[in-house]
Amino acid sequence: MRTLLVWLAGGLTLVGSSQVALANGWNMPVGVSTLSGEIYGLHMTIFWICVVIGVVVFGVMFYSLFKFRHSRGAKASNFHENTTVEVIWTIVPLLILVGMAVPATATLQKIYDPSEAELDVMVTGQQWRWRYEYLGEDVSFISNLATPRAQINGEEARGEHYLLEVDEPLVLPVNRKVRFLFTSDDVMHAWWVPQLAVKQDAIPGFVNENWVEIQEPGIYRGQCAELCGVDHGFMPIVVHAVEEEEFDTWLAERKEAAAEEAMGIDREWEMDELMERGEGIYSSICASCHQPEGQGSPPAFPALAGNEQLISDKDWHVNKVINGVSGSAMPSFRNTLNPVELASVLTYTRNAWGNDTGEVVQPAEIAERLEE
Amino acid sequence: MWEVVKSVLAAFLGVQREQQRLKDFEKGNPVAFIAVGIVMGAVLVGLIVLVASLAAG
Structure with a gap:
C-alpha cells in the first residue's frame, strides 16, 4: 500500500510539473498552421513515452535500492548473464523506437512535401536581415530590425516587441499553401517561426524547401536560429498572416509600386529626394556596421565620414557598394537594393556628415553600371 | 551453417549465450563468420531500404 502511494505521488508530481511547464510557455506552441498541431501532438506523445520509461526505470531502481538495502541484511546474488532478460531489454526498446518512428515518419513526409503550393516565397538570409521574394510576382523586399538603437543601447525603455519587430513584415495569405525556398548570401542562417512550426537552415549555395498553410490571421514572430555573426540576434522575422482577399490586394499594390519604381530609374532625380531616401536606407542597412554617423568601427568597419578615398573616387565607391569587398564583411548589394535605392544611399553617403561632394548619383547611371 | 547464421543474428542483437560463444570461438571458422x-x-540494409520505400511509396 505504501509503495502504491509513493508511486501515485511521484506520478502526480510529474503530471503537475508538466502542466506548470505548459502554462509558463516553456513548451513548444501548438501553432497556427495545418501541420503545427500535428507536430505538437507528436512531440507530446514522445514526451509522455519518455516520462513513462523514466518513471518505470527510476522507480525500479529506487525501489530496489530501498527494499534491498544493506541495513536490512540484503545479500548480493552473484551470477553471470541471463540471456532471457538481456533479450527482453533489447527487444523492448527496439519496439518502442519503431513505434515512435512510425508516426514521426508519417509527419516528416508531410513536412517534406511542398508540392501543389499556390505561392512561392524565396527567403534569403544575409548579415543581418532577411530578403523576401514573391517568385513570379516581381515583388521583393528586405526586412530589417525596427527596434530603435536607443532601446538596444539601454538609453530607452524596451518596447513590447523588443528585437522582434521589423520595418517590413513578410505578408502571407491564410488557407493557402505557401512554399518557402531558403538560401543565404553569405553565411548560414536559419529561418525560425515557432507558431508556424517552420525552422529551416538557409545555406549559401543550397536551396532548402519547407511549406506552411496558416489557418489563423495574425502576427507571428521569429528569429534567426543559426549563429551567423555579431548581429545574429538583430535579424528577427515577422510574418503578417492576412485573409486571402487582403493579401491579393496587398500583392497587387506592391506589384504596382515595384513597376512604378522601375519607371523611376530613367528620370532625373533631385538631390533632396535621394538624400531623404538614402538616409532611411543607410540607417536600416549600413548603420549596423558603419555606425549611424558614418564613423565606422575600424579596423573591421571603415569610417565613411571623412573617408578620403570615398570622397575623391566616386567610381571606387559605387563599385564597393554594388560588388562588395571580398574577404571582408562588406556584402554585394547588387541584388539586395534596386538602382533607385543604390543611387539614394550612394548620394547620401557622398554628402552626409561633412562628405560634401555635392555629387548626385543618378539611378540611371547605377542601372547602367549593373548591366555591365 | 545454421549455427553461424544464428550466432550472427545474436551479434546483431548484441546478446549471446556464454556457452554458444565459447563453442563458436573454439570450433568456428572465422572466414565463415565474416562472410555470413x-x-x-x-540483407539488413536491403530490408531497411525496402521498408523505407514501402513507407514512402
Missing part, C-alpha cells in the same frame, strides 16, 4: 556477417549486413 557481410551477407547478412547487406
Whole structure:
C-alpha cells in the first residue's frame, strides 16, 4: 500500500510539473498552421513515452535500492548473464523506437512535401536581415530590425516587441499553401517561426524547401536560429498572416509600386529626394556596421565620414557598394537594393556628415553600371 | 551453417549465450563468420531500404 502511494505521488508530481511547464510557455506552441498541431501532438506523445520509461526505470531502481538495502541484511546474488532478460531489454526498446518512428515518419513526409503550393516565397538570409521574394510576382523586399538603437543601447525603455519587430513584415495569405525556398548570401542562417512550426537552415549555395498553410490571421514572430555573426540576434522575422482577399490586394499594390519604381530609374532625380531616401536606407542597412554617423568601427568597419578615398573616387565607391569587398564583411548589394535605392544611399553617403561632394548619383547611371 | 547464421543474428542483437560463444570461438571458422556477417549486413540494409520505400511509396 505504501509503495502504491509513493508511486501515485511521484506520478502526480510529474503530471503537475508538466502542466506548470505548459502554462509558463516553456513548451513548444501548438501553432497556427495545418501541420503545427500535428507536430505538437507528436512531440507530446514522445514526451509522455519518455516520462513513462523514466518513471518505470527510476522507480525500479529506487525501489530496489530501498527494499534491498544493506541495513536490512540484503545479500548480493552473484551470477553471470541471463540471456532471457538481456533479450527482453533489447527487444523492448527496439519496439518502442519503431513505434515512435512510425508516426514521426508519417509527419516528416508531410513536412517534406511542398508540392501543389499556390505561392512561392524565396527567403534569403544575409548579415543581418532577411530578403523576401514573391517568385513570379516581381515583388521583393528586405526586412530589417525596427527596434530603435536607443532601446538596444539601454538609453530607452524596451518596447513590447523588443528585437522582434521589423520595418517590413513578410505578408502571407491564410488557407493557402505557401512554399518557402531558403538560401543565404553569405553565411548560414536559419529561418525560425515557432507558431508556424517552420525552422529551416538557409545555406549559401543550397536551396532548402519547407511549406506552411496558416489557418489563423495574425502576427507571428521569429528569429534567426543559426549563429551567423555579431548581429545574429538583430535579424528577427515577422510574418503578417492576412485573409486571402487582403493579401491579393496587398500583392497587387506592391506589384504596382515595384513597376512604378522601375519607371523611376530613367528620370532625373533631385538631390533632396535621394538624400531623404538614402538616409532611411543607410540607417536600416549600413548603420549596423558603419555606425549611424558614418564613423565606422575600424579596423573591421571603415569610417565613411571623412573617408578620403570615398570622397575623391566616386567610381571606387559605387563599385564597393554594388560588388562588395571580398574577404571582408562588406556584402554585394547588387541584388539586395534596386538602382533607385543604390543611387539614394550612394548620394547620401557622398554628402552626409561633412562628405560634401555635392555629387548626385543618378539611378540611371547605377542601372547602367549593373548591366555591365 | 545454421549455427553461424544464428550466432550472427545474436551479434546483431548484441546478446549471446556464454556457452554458444565459447563453442563458436573454439570450433568456428572465422572466414565463415565474416562472410555470413557481410551477407547478412547487406540483407539488413536491403530490408531497411525496402521498408523505407514501402513507407514512402
